[in-house]
Amino acid sequence: MDMQVNFGGLSLKNPVMTASGTFGFGLEFAPYGDLTRLGGIVAKGLSLKPREGNPMPRIAETPCGMLNAIGIQNPGVEHFVTKALPMLPWKDVAVIANLYACDAEEFGELAGVLAGEEGVAALEVNVSCPNVKEGGIAFGQDPAQIGRVTEAVKKKAGNKHVMVKLSPNVTDIAVCARAAAEGGADSLSLINTLSGMAVDIRNRKPRIANVIAGLSGPAIKPVALRCVHQVVHAVDIPVVGIGGIASAEDALEFILVGAQAVQVGTANFLRPDFAFGLADEMEALLAELGAASLDEFRGSLQLPI
Amino acid sequence: MSLRNCRTVKVLNVSPVGQSKTAGEFFELTLERPDWDEWKPGQFVMIRPTAWELDTLWGRPFSICSGDDASITLFIQAVGRGTRRIAALEPGDKVSIWGPLGNSFAVEPDTPTLLLAGGIGIAPFRGYVEQHPHPENLSLFLAHRLPLDCYPFELLSRAVPSRCMLEAKPSDLDCIIETMRGLIEEYAKKGGLVLSCGPTPFMKTVQRFAKEYGARAQLSLENRMACGVGACLGCVTKDGEGHHVQVCTRGPVFWADKVEL
Numbered sequence: 001m002d003m004q005v006n007f008g009g010l011s012l013k014n015p016v017m018t019a020s021g022t023f024g025f026g027l028e029f030a031p032y033g034d035l036t037r038l039g040g041i042v043a044k045g046l047s048l049k050p051r052e053g054n055p056m057p058r059i060a061e062t063p064c065g066m067l068n069a070i071g072i073q074n075p076g077v078e079h080f081v082t083k084a085l086p087m088l089p090w091k092d093v094a095v096i097a098n099l100y101a102c103d104a105e106e107f108g109e110l111a112g113v114l115a116g117e118e119g120v121a122a123l124e125v126n127v128s129c130p131n132v133k134e135g136g137i138a139f140g141q142d143p144a145q146i147g148r149v150t151e152a153v154k155k156k157a158g159n160k161h162v163m164v165k166l167s168p169n170v171t172d173i174a175v176c177a178r179a180a181a182e183g184g185a186d187s188l189s190l191i192n193t194l195s196g197m198a199v200d201i202r203n204r205k206p207r208i209a210n211v212i213a214g215l216s217g218p219a220i221k222p223v224a225l226r227c228v229h230q231v232v233h234a235v236d237i238p239v240v241g242i243g244g245i246a247s248a249e250d251a252l253e254f255i256l257v258g259a260q261a262v263q264v265g266t267a268n269f270l271r272p273d274f275a276f277g278l279a280d281e282m283e284a285l286l287a288e289l290g291a292a293s294l295d296e297f298r299g300s301l302q303l304p305i
Numbered sequence: 306m307s308l309r310n311c312r313t314v315k316v317l318n319v320s321p322v323g324q325s326k327t328a329g330e331f332f333e334l335t336l337e338r339p340d341w342d343e344w345k346p347g348q349f350v351m352i353r354p355t356a357w358e359l360d361t362l363w364g365r366p367f368s369i370c371s372g373d374d375a376s377i378t379l380f381i382q383a384v385g386r387g388t389r390r391i392a393a394l395e396p397g398d399k400v401s402i403w404g405p406l407g408n409s410f411a412v413e414p415d416t417p418t419l420l421l422a423g424g425i426g427i428a429p430f431r432g433y434v435e436q437h438p439h440p441e442n443l444s445l446f447l448a449h450r451l452p453l454d455c456y457p458f459e460l461l462s463r464a465v466p467s468r469c470m471l472e473a474k475p476s477d478l479d480c481i482i483e484t485m486r487g488l489i490e491e492y493a494k495k496g497g498l499v500l501s502c503g504p505t506p507f508m509k510t511v512q513r514f515a516k517e518y519g520a521r522a523q524l525s526l527e528n529r530m531a532c533g534v535g536a537c538l539g540c541v542t543k544d545g546e547g548h549h550v551q552v553c554t555r556g557p558v559f560w561a562d563k564v565e566l
Contacts, residue, residue: 021537021538022532022536022537023536024534024535024536028532028534028535028536028554029534029536031310031534032310032311032403032534044536044538052547052548052549053538053541053549056528056541056542057529057539058538058539058541059529059530059531059537059539060529061361061362061363061387061531063360064359064360064362065362066362066363066531068537068539070537070538070539073538073541073549217359217362218359218362246359266362268532268536269362269363269364269531269532269536269537270353270362270363270364270401271311271353271364271401271403272311272403272532272533272534273311
């Protein structure tokens with residue numbers, strides 16, 4: 001079965017990407033599987049300058065999920081371009097750079113740095129990180145800001161595909177999706193983490209130093225499916241589904257709802273080789289379900305009349 | 306580089322250790338050895354029982370306690386949800402395992418080397434003693450809060466000169482700290498090596514005396530981690546320059562003067 005996916009000029013050999021912040025720059029997982037079996041690798045969030053991120057503790061396990069408040073710790077875009085990217089098999093797997101900045105201008109500058117990089121297949125714009133005080137979710141909750149940031153990135157991105165990653169922590173995600181589409185986004189990815197919190201009654205302290213953190217994992221899949229469902233009906237640009245995918249069945253649920261492709265995040269921590277076999281498992285399951293193709297299955301959800 | 310692959314292996318044995326009734330059960334978990342080239346003392350593995358549903362996502366990190374051609378043994382204290390469920394495993398059950406992960410303790414065959422263990426921090430030292438080419442140059446000090454039979458102390462005390470001190474009341478802690486001070490000063494004077502593993506306050510004490518007496522000391526850190534491979538950035542600590550570095554891939558063993566606790 002043909003598992004290739006092409007949308008907005010972005011070409012993936014299969015619909016499985018790894019979500020930003022859960023797969024390092026990809027090299028961390030190279031000992032555990034063949035990176036070129038993936039459809040795409042979304043690298044951890046990049047900023048213009050290196051960032052140390054938030055204080056510890058930064059992660060907590062929750063039932064069917066986890067909280068994190070890493071705070072975009074990264075060595076900066078230059079490090080990525082000069083040190084990590086040349087080591088990645090980017091000719092054989094789409095490498096997508098995830099961008100984080102504090103204002104629209106800085107987002108544009110960051111896009112400009114990556115626009116000429118042959119090894120970068122697309123830019124994912126992170127307007128939805130809940131863990132940074134500057135920018136972060138503040139962009140993702142304001143449709144006007146989403147539009148401005150998207151425009152700024154698109155203007156400097158050259159011919160790179162621009163994907164905007166949306167936050168679920170909003171009243172109406174469809175409004176945010178339309179703002180990104182109007183700003184020129186080639187596609188949307190959703191959802192980023194849900195705002196959450198965990199506390200310890202024994203020492204009466206939050207379990208995360210940042211107090212509020214981002215919830216991910218299977219616990220958020222129903223929210224993510226709902227968001228993808230709403231957004232595919234709100235905009236004409238392609239959507240990539242993210243949120244709690246931990247099996248081929250989970251991934252196909254997003255495709256059924258209308259996602260072009262999926263990103264696997266927290267499940268990469270269940271086993272470091274989790275993502276590598278997922279496309280094959282999806283293909284086998286599609287065949288078992290009697291689907292003629294991935295394209296035929298996509299968006300074929302039968303809604304009540 | 307040894308392979309850091311991910312495999313599914315069988316549980317060979319789960320044996321309770323000691324008589325602790327106050328801080329969870331101690332046990333040894335013996336697993337089939339994955340097809341690794343080698344492992345070094347101080348390195349760790351992540352394990353996740355395959356029967357775990359999605360209610361518990363992360364694997365759990367454990368230092369490798371000992372091993373042979375057919376098996377590896379982990380020494381575990383059942384204190385949290387994950388470790389209690391691991392304690393309930395039975396022979397024949399399967400676990401995902403990835404490793405060996407991280408770096409290892411320095412081995413200087415001819416250097417007098419002091420092993421400082423706080424409680425369950427004794428775990429990696431069993432492998433260290435077993436693999437050391439000149440164990441006659443090693444000695445062990447264990448500070449503990451629970452009955453001595455909870456720890457693989459006797460095994461080690463048969464192999465190297467060993468001493469242990471129980472912390473049962475606040476004044477015991479003062480004695481332990483003073484003993485550590487004396488030992489670290491002694492090893493600093495003779496150009497020895499100090500290796501330590503234990504809870505954070507214990508490591509802070511080692512670090513303080515190592516700095517005070519100029520001892521060459523290594524600390525094995527234990528931070529909560531989700532992936533073990535350097536990706537989640539949940540286990541970071543500050544290096545000597547104040548930068549966040551991953552304990553899982555840049556450690557777990559750090560030189561005492563190169564890390565902020």
